[in-house]
Amino acid sequence: MDKTEVLVELEASDPGAKTFKQLAISLREKLNNIPTEIESFQAFLAFVGVTREQYILAIRSVLTRPKVMQKRLPKDVYVNPFSKKIIELFKANMDIQYILDPFACSQYIVNYINKGDRHMSRLLRAVVEEAEHGNKNVQESLRSISNMFLNAS
Structure with a gap:
């Protein structure tokens, strides 16, 4: 242009x-x-x-x-x-965009904020599945769950 x-x-x-x-x-x-x-x-x-x-x-x-x-x-x-x-x-990467639609801007911000929550929800489902179907005692299950959360961040 x-x-x-x-x-x-x-x-x-x-x-x-x-x-x-x-x-x-x-x-x-x-x-x-x-x-x-x-x-x-x-x-x-x-x-x-x-x-x-x-x-x-x-x-x-x-x-x-x-x-x-x-x-x-x-x-x-x-x-x-x-x-x-x-x-x-x-000194970082960026992608600046002009805001012409306030609703689209707020939708983008909400989706960006919740992006991390989607990953955590998948992780929680995997942990629950592991705890329910795994052949571990309570202590081993708790240790496994703790390790999953520590390694996810």
């Missing part, structure tokens, strides 16, 4: 929606095989043979919700959004 902008999904009733969806599939394939000498967005558009407007409509045809499309060089298309200041401060 030659500039950062918010794109919204193309209406399914739009007369050119199917055509632009096919164009989007074609553009994805070409983007995966882009020559290294293509260094600008305009050069990329010339390489794939579309105008900027056609490119934007193709992207919009495959969106399911509004999305921020960041200014990128073709070689950087698969680089996650990042902040130079945050990289300098934390």
Whole structure:
């Protein structure tokens, strides 16, 4: 993209929606095989043979919700959004995303927080199964359960 902008999904009733969806599939394939000498967005558009407007409509045809499309060089298309200041401060990997849908943001946070609980639930089921069907006395079962929890964290 030659500039950062918010794109919204193309209406399914739009007369050119199917055509632009096919164009989007074609553009994805070409983007995966882009020559290294293509260094600008305009050069990329010339390489794939579309105008900027056609490119934007193709992207919009495959969106399911509004999305921020960041200014990128073709070689950087698969680089996650990042902040130079945050990289300098934390020296860590990041994937920054603009929040356009507060509900989706809260859903993401809840799922992220509960991700660890899913693992613990599986572990608890395995421990209960082991205790019920194992041929161990109470002390051995307790030791086995303790070791499972200690090694899980």
